[in-house]
Amino acid sequence: MLLPNLPFILDESPLSYASRLAKFHIGDEVVAFLKDIGVKPQDMAANKEGAIARLAELSSVPLGELHANVAIPVGERRYDLRGELVTAEFLTNPHTMFCPACLAEDDEEAGRRGRWLWTLSVVRTCPRHKIPLMRRAKRKWADPFHELERRVPERGEQLQALIDEAQHRPVSPLQEYAVNRLNGKVGPEWLDAQSLEQAVRATELLGVLLEFGPEQKLPELTADDWDHAGGVGFECTSRGEAGIREALEAQFRKFADASGTPGARKTFGCFYKAIAYSKSLKDPGDIVRILREVITENIAMPGETKVLGETLCERQLHTVASLAKEQNLDSRTLADVLVAASVIPENAPAHYPIPVQKGREVASRVKRMVHVISLPNALACARPLTDQLFEERLITPIYYGKPGTRGHTQKAVDCEEIAMLVGKLHARAGKLNAETDGLVPISKAAEKAKVRAVTVVHMVLGGFLGRVFHLAGKDGVGALRVDPVEVKRHATVCTEGLSPMAAFSALKIPKDIGWRLVDRCPEELSLAVHWITGPDDAHRIPRLNPEVVANFKRNFIHPARIAEHHGLQVGEVVGRLKRRGIRPVLNKAEIGVDFYRASVLDLDLFT
Structure with missing residues (x-):
C-alpha cells in the first residue's frame, strides 16, 4: 500500500488519479510511476481490468469507486461504463478534454485532475461553469495518458484568457440525460429502452437532420454543432416514438411538392445514411424500426423491396403511375377519378402516396365505369330519365376529367350500381310475355299522369304500384310496363311539395x-x-x-x-x-x- 495516502476524488478518472499519485509520491510523470508499481503503462492507458485492480490495491481505494469512473474494455473497441455497453466512438480518446475554469480552481487547491465526465463524447459543456469543454489532440507518444500538467501548459493569465474567451451556454438536455442515466436516474421511457449509445446517437443524428438539413455532411460538423443538434433532437426523442415520428413526417412534408420521386436517401440524407450504413454502431436501436415504418408509410415501393435491412413483404402504397400500370388503366383518367374520390389532391405530385387497398378500389370502379353518353343504352331509357336519376340520387356519378372546372366536368356511373337499380326495379315486376293494352313504358305513364319519369321510378321502388311488369326479351328500365291509371292515382301523394331539383333551382x-x-x-x-x-x-x-x-x-x-x-x-x-x-x-x-x-x-x- 502506498503511504502516505492520497485521497481519491469521486469525480476523477483512474488515470488522473494515477497521475496525481505519480506527482505526489515520486515527483515524476505517470509512466515512470506505473513502471515502479508493476503496471504496464499501455494497460493503464487502455483502462484494462488488471491495471485498475492493481491501482486499487496499492491506493486502498475501493475497486468499485475506480470502476465507476472508467470505461473498462470488454472486447474490441467495446467498453463497460457503469453497466452501459459503449463503443470507442462514445469516448473522447485520444483527445484530452478539459474545462479551463475547473483547472484554474484545481491550480488553487490540490492540483489538477481529469474528470471522468470529460472522457465522454456527449459531454461538451462543463456542468459547473457552463462553458464549452476544450479539446487537445494527441501529438506525442505519451499523450494517451492525458496528463493535464503537460497537455495543458497554460497557467495563470494564459489560463484565464482561455476562460474569458469561452462563451457561456446551458448544458445540453441530452448531456444531462446521459450523465443522469450513468448516475442511475430514470429518464424518458423510449430513450431508457435503448442502450445509452443508441439513445445518444439517435438523438444527435435526428437533431442534425432537423437543424442542418439532409444535405449536411457529418464530418464537417463541429463539437458545438453536435452539442446543439443533441439538444434539438432531445426535444423529439424525449417524447418517444410519437415525437420521433412527428419530426420525420414533418421532413416528408418538406418534399411534398418536389418533382420526381424523392426517396428516403434524398428526404432524410445524412440521418438515413448514418443509420443505414453505420460502421461504428452495429445496432442503431429502435430508431431503425421507426424510420423504416415512416418510410414504408410514406413512400410507394413495390413488394420485395429491402428497407433498412428488412424486406417489404408486399406493396403498401402506390403512385398514380404504378397503380395505372398494375391495373392496366390510363393514368390520366385514373388520376382524375382519384382526385374526385378525394384519394389524392388536385395537382398532386407524381410521388403522392396512395394506400394500396383504396387505390385498387377506385381503379376497380374505373374499370366498371359506364360513361354518361352510354348510360341511356345501359339503362334502356331516354336521356332525360338518366339525368333525373342523377338529380334524385338514384344513381351517383363518378366524376373525371377536371372536377369542378366548368364545361369540362364529365361523369360516369359504376356498372354495378346500374345493375343494382335495374335489379330492384325488376324484382318489383311480374312477367309479361307480350305488349298489352293498359300497360305502358314508364316514360309514357309519366306523360299521361303529368309527372316526371323519375317519379314513376320512385313509385315502383316504393311499392306504390301493384301492376308492374317486365316485358320478356327486353332489358333495363325500358323493359318495365306500368298502369298509367294507377300512376295517376298516386301522383298527388308522391309529388307533394317540391322536387329536389325544383327547390335547388329556386335557390339558384x-x-x-x-x-x-x-x-x-x-x-x-x-x-x-x-x-x-x-x-x-x-x-x-x-x-x-x-x-x-x-x-x-x-x-x-x-x-x-x-x-x-x-x-x-x-x-x-x-x-x-x-x-x-x-x-x-x-x-x-x-x-x-x-x-x-x-x-x-x-x-x-x-x-
Missing part, C-alpha cells in the same frame, strides 16, 4: 351543393327534406316543403344571387363583402359556395 344553386345542404340537416344553414314512403318503407322519395325553401331563401344568400339582384359581377360582390369584413356563415371550402345572411342586402354595399 347547383344540385351537388343543394344535396350537401340536405346532408347538413338539422344544422341552421341546411335544407330539411320531407321523405315520402310507401308500402315498402325501405325506399323514400325526397321532397321539399316550399315554405322551407322560401325561409332558406329569405335568410341566406350567395354572391351569385346578390350579383343577379343588383346587376353586378360576382367578383365585384365578393370584393365588396371582403372589404367590409363580412364573413360568410358557411364558406366555399365547406360547401362549394359562400353563403351569407340575407341581411347583407340591407347594407349600403351594392347600390
Whole structure:
C-alpha cells in the first residue's frame, strides 16, 4: 500500500488519479510511476481490468469507486461504463478534454485532475461553469495518458484568457440525460429502452437532420454543432416514438411538392445514411424500426423491396403511375377519378402516396365505369330519365376529367350500381310475355299522369304500384310496363311539395351543393327534406316543403344571387363583402359556395 495516502476524488478518472499519485509520491510523470508499481503503462492507458485492480490495491481505494469512473474494455473497441455497453466512438480518446475554469480552481487547491465526465463524447459543456469543454489532440507518444500538467501548459493569465474567451451556454438536455442515466436516474421511457449509445446517437443524428438539413455532411460538423443538434433532437426523442415520428413526417412534408420521386436517401440524407450504413454502431436501436415504418408509410415501393435491412413483404402504397400500370388503366383518367374520390389532391405530385387497398378500389370502379353518353343504352331509357336519376340520387356519378372546372366536368356511373337499380326495379315486376293494352313504358305513364319519369321510378321502388311488369326479351328500365291509371292515382301523394331539383333551382344553386345542404340537416344553414314512403318503407322519395325553401331563401344568400339582384359581377360582390369584413356563415371550402345572411342586402354595399 502506498503511504502516505492520497485521497481519491469521486469525480476523477483512474488515470488522473494515477497521475496525481505519480506527482505526489515520486515527483515524476505517470509512466515512470506505473513502471515502479508493476503496471504496464499501455494497460493503464487502455483502462484494462488488471491495471485498475492493481491501482486499487496499492491506493486502498475501493475497486468499485475506480470502476465507476472508467470505461473498462470488454472486447474490441467495446467498453463497460457503469453497466452501459459503449463503443470507442462514445469516448473522447485520444483527445484530452478539459474545462479551463475547473483547472484554474484545481491550480488553487490540490492540483489538477481529469474528470471522468470529460472522457465522454456527449459531454461538451462543463456542468459547473457552463462553458464549452476544450479539446487537445494527441501529438506525442505519451499523450494517451492525458496528463493535464503537460497537455495543458497554460497557467495563470494564459489560463484565464482561455476562460474569458469561452462563451457561456446551458448544458445540453441530452448531456444531462446521459450523465443522469450513468448516475442511475430514470429518464424518458423510449430513450431508457435503448442502450445509452443508441439513445445518444439517435438523438444527435435526428437533431442534425432537423437543424442542418439532409444535405449536411457529418464530418464537417463541429463539437458545438453536435452539442446543439443533441439538444434539438432531445426535444423529439424525449417524447418517444410519437415525437420521433412527428419530426420525420414533418421532413416528408418538406418534399411534398418536389418533382420526381424523392426517396428516403434524398428526404432524410445524412440521418438515413448514418443509420443505414453505420460502421461504428452495429445496432442503431429502435430508431431503425421507426424510420423504416415512416418510410414504408410514406413512400410507394413495390413488394420485395429491402428497407433498412428488412424486406417489404408486399406493396403498401402506390403512385398514380404504378397503380395505372398494375391495373392496366390510363393514368390520366385514373388520376382524375382519384382526385374526385378525394384519394389524392388536385395537382398532386407524381410521388403522392396512395394506400394500396383504396387505390385498387377506385381503379376497380374505373374499370366498371359506364360513361354518361352510354348510360341511356345501359339503362334502356331516354336521356332525360338518366339525368333525373342523377338529380334524385338514384344513381351517383363518378366524376373525371377536371372536377369542378366548368364545361369540362364529365361523369360516369359504376356498372354495378346500374345493375343494382335495374335489379330492384325488376324484382318489383311480374312477367309479361307480350305488349298489352293498359300497360305502358314508364316514360309514357309519366306523360299521361303529368309527372316526371323519375317519379314513376320512385313509385315502383316504393311499392306504390301493384301492376308492374317486365316485358320478356327486353332489358333495363325500358323493359318495365306500368298502369298509367294507377300512376295517376298516386301522383298527388308522391309529388307533394317540391322536387329536389325544383327547390335547388329556386335557390339558384347547383344540385351537388343543394344535396350537401340536405346532408347538413338539422344544422341552421341546411335544407330539411320531407321523405315520402310507401308500402315498402325501405325506399323514400325526397321532397321539399316550399315554405322551407322560401325561409332558406329569405335568410341566406350567395354572391351569385346578390350579383343577379343588383346587376353586378360576382367578383365585384365578393370584393365588396371582403372589404367590409363580412364573413360568410358557411364558406366555399365547406360547401362549394359562400353563403351569407340575407341581411347583407340591407347594407349600403351594392347600390
